[in-house]
Amino acid sequence: MSAIPMTVLGAERLRAELHELKSVKRPIIIQAIATAREHGDLKENAEYHAAREQQGFCEGRIQDIEAKLSNAQIIDISKQPNNGKVIFGCTVTILNLDSEEEVTYRIVGDDEADIKNNLISVNSPIARGLIGKSADDVANITTPKGVVEFEIIDVKYI
Template identity: 60%
Template sequence: MEKVPMTVRGEQLLREELDRLLKLRPKISQAIAEARELGDLKENAEYHAAREEQGICEAQIRDIEYKLSIAQVIDVTKLDNSGKIIFGSTVTVIDVETDEEKSYQIVGDDEADIKTGRISVSSPIARGLIGKIEGDEVTIVTPGGEKTFDIDKVEYK
């Protein structure tokens, strides 16, 4: 089974969600038991809704447990970083054409959220940045065309 990179923060968020779902399990079971007491299960909307919620909850638990089982948690603060852009590092780049400054943290696929500046390690921008150092200029082929960036700052938080 191939390991999937994940940041410490990503693992923490998954464990918190798993904990929340595990605490929800008994409440769902209680709701099913209470709905059973209402009578005929064929026409019992509360029972069917509780069973559906149970199915969704169990599927989410299995999904999170699987993700955690294949995760290779990488703590970027404990690596010999030597100024290179690596998985988990936060990079500030300046678009050469527009002078627009953007910051990206390179994270695992499940953690990616462009709105918060976290990009997947398998994205074109991340692949183009990995291995570069502060001060480099890099041209990356993106779905929107070629982009040229100056690497302004590399941080390991």
């Protein structure tokens, strides 16, 4: 598995979720399984089967997070010298030249992407079109609506 780019905040969130799963949810599920076993016949025990299913999801998520963290390439953008180029982790303000709409995005790893909070994946079409460009450059980006011209207004390394 290749390195997975991740911001410092993204790595912290994954570590917090991992801690929650291991120290809170896993013991609750184990207790639920033990309680369900006390009810007798396991073949027809819906509580037991539901708890085992929860355990499977929990353990799968734990393995997924551990794999991502072990392959993570954590990038702290605030420690990079700001040369004005759009790179992973930066916050970029762009202007849609057709609609005159201005929007600010932060380019993050796939697991951190959340368009509602203006966090876009480094693998998204917009991010791929912006990477390597500098402030005042114009990027032609293919979107579902066709090719759109965006002017890069500002690039911050925060």
